[in-house]
Structure formats: structure tokens, C-alpha cells
Amino acid sequence: MRLQGVTKAFGGVPAVDAIDLTIAAGSFYGIVGPNGAGKTTTLSMIAGLLRPDSGTISVAGVDLKAQPRRAKRQMGILPDRLRTFDRLTGRQLLHYYGVLRGLRASVVESRIADLARAFDLTDALGRTVSDYSAGMTKKLMLAGAMIHSPRVLVLDEPFESVDPVSSAVILDILTAYVEHGGTVVLSSHGMELVERVCSGLAVIVAGHVLAEGTVDEVRGERTLEERFIELAGGISDVEGLEWLHTFSD
Template structure:
């Protein structure tokens, strides 16, 4: 499959701080790729170098083979960038904002008018197109912000936290718009702190921290890292601590107790549930067992740590 976006050895320092550390990234054409990382992980710096607003100290970023810094006109013309903050004019209407950004990219006349109308339909704001942007809700402004990033018909769309601070209905509308774009062949690089969004929208996910990709794969592949063999929740009656100790004595099995429940996990290989139940026999009464699917958030916390940092 053709590569749409790639980074090789991308590095950026701010004084003594190594913000991005030899980062390697490859996104295929038509793929939705989620970039997850805590505050200060290097996400924003990476995006800044990809879109050409930050110069790397070393390394290369390419869009469809065009070097972002050596061939800026070709590379930047292929990228649509939607920043975290709404970068539009409140004293212009939604339509006027899109026309303005279209003209910056050289669109004129009928082509510009048709493109603006099509994008207003894509983001579901055709009925509000001729109202001032300042009268829009936060969610509506973010939807127009996405349309502005698409007005020049890019092949790669970079969405940096596109749903921050919006209501659930607007978030759902934004996610549906992104899914339609990907279904139509758009390549998307998507950053978010909402794990359920990334799981819903993205084909593959990369977890970044300290300026490096720590793990990469489909959401299912990443979630499988926590318990490649299986994971089961067991509800018990009796001495939960004694039950925890009995299961902890089994080789290759991990257990966490919480109130009347035990969370059991094991590595690759044979199903260990039968061994666990035998260990619990005579110690507690097993009320219920249920296979439990790991979450992307658990993977994220395991890879990046649980402590808050800025």
C-alpha cells in the first residue's frame, strides 16, 4: 500500500530538552492513525514539524514522498491541518471563512463556491452557513474548523484534539464526519485524549512518550498487550484476600482484588481459567466468571505511567 505520511529520525530540541527523539512514523494512504501521548510527550512538536511550522534539528518528514522542508509547496499543498484552537474569524460567516481560506490556496469562482457548499454539507452546517461565526456554538465552530482544513482538497488531514470542549452531540457529529472522510479515502492523523474516540475512528494507534513511539498497532493488538492469553473477572463470596493469595501462587498468572471481585490475567499459551478455579476451590465460593476485554486507556497508562506531568 502506498505511504502517505512518513517521518524518519525526526528530532527536535528546545535548549536542553529533547522534545522529539529520532521519531519514526509511517501512515498508509487511506489510513486513520491515532497518535496518543500524555502532556509533554512530543505530540504537538511532531505535528509542528510535519506541517512545516517547526524546523527539525535532524530527520525528515515526507508527505507522499515530498520533503516538508525541501519541497514545502508540494508537501504543504497535500496537507490539511486542523489545530486544537479554532483558527477562524468570528466576524465572518461560516461560508465567508471557508471562501477566505479557499482563496489562500488559489481557489476561485465556481470551483471555490462548489467546494465550500460541499464542505458545509460534510460538516452538517449548510443551514447556518450565512450566520456569523461568532454566533456559532463551540461544537459548530470546530466543525467549520475541520471544513477549513479540507477546503483545498488535501490528501492528508491532521486533526489535533478536534473534540476538546464540545458537547456529546457535536463530538458525535465530528467523529461521523471523520469516519466518512476515511471511508472516502482520506488519510487522517488524529490526536486525542479520549481513548474511545481513537478506538472508534483509527485503524492503527501509536503511543508516544518522551518523543518516541513506545508501541504501535491496531487498537485490538495494543489491548492484547495487557493479557495476550486472556483476562477474566471472577466474583466470589468469602475471604477475598485468601482467594487472591491462592491465585497469586500460580505461576504465570496475575491477580488483582477489588471488593468481592478478582481480576485474573495470564500470558500467551493455554487457558489458565481451569487452574484458577481449582486454586479457589475450598477457599471461596465462585459466584460468576466473565471474560474481560482490556481497554486502550489501560494500555496507555501502562506504557506512559499513571502520574500526572506537564
């Protein structure tokens, strides 16, 4: 995946400002930054959900603007704010995702069974999605993103609201996916997780890439969290809150 000079503004205010990124096939790549830094906007443009004001994005050698349908077929998407048809059952929703991607019904049903088993959702497939917990919904949506066997997974906060056991299951599935040649591009606030699993990352602050490369190159002699805090502008000033320590009666 390659981004060249990608820019996006809202109301004249730049959210992403002329960023360049190259993400190798078969990599586990993290995009990190403080809230409002432009991470979700960047991932939304990669996924084809937003159109850049300028610049180019290519996925597996396919220009996203020139051949959007072909480029999008290469990708599976997990958006930041989960919007789904929650009155469907889990099985119905996965079936919808599969046929939407052009898979035969028999193939869809086979893959639903495999994905449900892998994500520990088999017993929940007959329930409506509105009854799922946040973590279960995220696992279901990730299964839907993978059902057509894409080359690239674009995941916005895939571990948010997910319990540790489910996080470990998701991580195992994604790790095996990358080991077999798939590419994962994710955003996360979990620096320890990014440091542990990602082969490369970019730190985005105020719409600019301030650091990019392997995890070792970005963090230097520090932990990734320390380096991230430095790039993000340090810790905010807490002076003036002395009144908070007096306590009300």
C-alpha cells in the first residue's frame, strides 16, 4: 500500500496534510497518534470511505481513485464507529457480508462456520446483533471483514472494548493472517500492543507524519510510549488544580 501526498481538510481545517506512507505486503503496520491527530481520517481514505482532496493511494498496485471497485475488493474494513444492521442475527449479518462480496451461498456458509469457530461466536450466531456485547460485536465485524479473504485488512481500534481473552484470539488470527502474506494496517492507543506486534508504524500528530519506520527506528532508546508522548507534545500542565485536593464537604 502506498500513500503519496494525501491531504484531507474539513471546513478549511486540514485533518491530514500531505502524508506519504509505504506499507509493505505481509506486514503488521500500526498508525498511532493522539485523539484528533488524523488517524481515523487516514484509515477512512485508505478504505475508500473518504476521498482525499489531493494525493494518491494505491492498494496492491491498484490506484484507489482510478479503479475504486478493484482496489476495494482487495480490502477488508473494520471502521472506528461500528454501524451495523443489529436487528439481524450474527449468521444473517455474516451471510449478508459474504454475498455482498460476491461469494456463492455455499461458500459463505462454510466460511461463517469457520470464522464463528475461530472467533468463539458459534453459540451466538442465532442471536440478534443488538444483544451482543461490544466485544462480541467487534469480533463479528472483524469476521465480516475477513470473509472474502482480502489481501489487506484496515482496522480502526480493533482491540477497543474487547476483553483480554478475545484480544488474544483476535491477535492470533491476525498474526497467522500476516504470516501467510496478508497485510494488517491498524490504529491503536495501546502502545505496548503496537510495540509487541507491529513490524512498522507511523506516528501522526496534527495531520502530519512525525515519525515512520520500524518500531526500533521510531522508539530509539526509549519505550514506544515515551517516544509517542514526546512526539505528541508531552504531558499537559496540571498546575492550577490544587483546589481538587481540598475536597468538598
